[in-house]
Amino acid sequence: MTVLRGKNWAKTLWTALFFIMSMMFLTPLLWMISASTKLEQDVMKFPIQWIPETWNLANNYQKVWMSDVSFTLFYWNSLKVALICTVLTLFFSSLAGYSFAKLKFRAKSGAFLILMMFMVIPEQSTLVPRYILIKWLGLYNTHAALILMGMFSIYFTFLMRQFMMGIHNDLLEAGKMDGAGYFYTFFKIVLPLSRPILATVGIIKFIWVWNDYQNPLIFLYSKPLYTIPIGIQYFKEEYSDNVAVMMMASVSAIIPLLVVFIVLQKHVIKGISLGGVKG
């Protein structure tokens, strides 16, 4: 897709201009990183000292990672919830996606259409009844509540179906001839062939759950159960005047995901251009 128009020097000029723009665009994040290494009284100094005069990194780090209720705990919680949600979403949506794509059963297109219709309903509009539901089920203030709300996805079922429709029937028929059952076909033929879409859906789902703020806000109240976004809110209440500590918390929330993104950028960007939706 490399399309270059115009003269050579013009391209170089544009590239340089855009590079400066991209740095300006990322200034808030650079400022965040810089502030997280500073003494509180230096954070708001102007003009901005990008490299701190007095380093306070260790101290800020200690406050965020080693206090009683710390990021170590939030990390563990976020990782646990995000991983379980991702695995379960992959399983349920690929299973349903395979069925919609390749199996013949009565009322299939009707069932699919009904499912798609519910994709329109925004999650935010059902906050109240979902809270009541979680209370009924006895899952209030548990990670199970977050997992239950995060393990089904119509959108990802749709993406799975679209991808699996492209799998050659010959490959599946060959399995059937050998006497393979549908489960065998699904696990041994369909899933391995669907690796690209599984990777894409998996990484995007992981990012969404990792960053989810609304569900933990409503379903959790004990601090030891907090995930990272709600943990940042707790830090805000705890250290509202200490910008340096807040920035260290923000850096801590962003960096691991940034690494994952940069390593797996192709999958993320492909997934988003498939027609992503985000609240």
Added chain:
Amino acid sequence: MDKKDHRPFWTMRRKEEWIGWLFVLPEFLGIALVGVFPLLFTIYLSFNDWNLVGGFSSIKYVGFENYLRLFHDDKFIKAATNNLIFTAITVPVGMAIALVMSVAIHSYVRFQGYFKVAFFIPYICSTVAIAAVWGALFHPSMGPVNQFLMSTGISNPPKWLVDTTFAILAIAIISIWQLIGYKIIIYLAGLTNIPEELYESAQIDGATGIQQFFRITVPLLGPTNFFLLITLVIGSFKVFDIIKFLTEGGPNQASTVIVYRIYEEGFKNFRMGYASSMSIVLILIVIAVTSITWFSQKNKVHY
């Protein structure tokens, strides 16, 4: 499977019928539990008065009272207005910036991979973490944004998040910044579908870059624009995280929005019925936007 040999009842077709349903069943039951049931319950509650503290016995049917109240509720009207303002700022401004940048990245710049990633980074960041950063940047007296403005000679810069006039604008700026990478990715995907020959022949005919942009690029991106428009308008009506974290709808309701009002009524005032009627309004808005765009797209020429 070998069962077929022993039990003729399980013909291949019949078996597929069962297996097909079996495989979609978990997803269906799940969506029924966390999607359909909550929706039906919202509809039911929106016609009732219910204070959560009173338990189920205190649910009282009130007909359309909740809905009628919305029209006289200054806070809700303010929230709906803010939503409209937020949409009117973020969607067109964000799309215009993203379009111009995408065209530049697509055609005039080297290292496209770098730029895609650089502009996309805020999108994958936790909105709460981003909000925390911008909250500090927008600090009214000491924040770098206002210090910079003051150093350029603006003696009385806006107080941003604590300013009744500028709070919603500040939130819109944060949102545009966070989502620009998403729009660029979608536009770049659209741009790759435009045949390069069109530009070549336009160049031969002596069309300038600007002419090419308005005569070729913009019209051929029609479907992409539609997709982005619908996604972004709907997304803008769901804005919540930044507002909850930074302003709690303030100062003095200046940045409240519908979803924040739902949260406030439901989880602070425990008026579940009233909160549900606002939820239904939100759903109707989303359905309306979806269907308007859907139908207008159907009548459009596909390029």
